[in-house]
Amino acid sequence: MGNDIQMDLSTLKLRCSLLNRKLASEELQVWESGTQWCVLYFVKKADFEVISILGVNLNAKRDRCLTKAWLSFIENSYAPALEKQAA
DSSP states (O other): OOHHHHHHHHHHHHHHHHHHHHOSSEEEEEEEOSSSEEEEEEEETTTOOEEEEEEEETTOHHHHHHHHHHHHHHHHHHSOHHHHHHO
């Protein structure tokens, strides 16, 4: 795996980790394939029911932009209301 892909994957995992701190009963998980492809799972913590899933090609700018929008949507839709008011 190339250095650029590894850096993009590390950045993605960090962003998911930071977002997980804001989520109450949901969680983002990253599955790595060892290639430029990865899969993001958005699941309920209680029973691991999948809410949403996204396959990403880290080489494609289109996929990186889509991932950024998807994560922003999750943050704006699922973060507890109290945190939104405090910010």
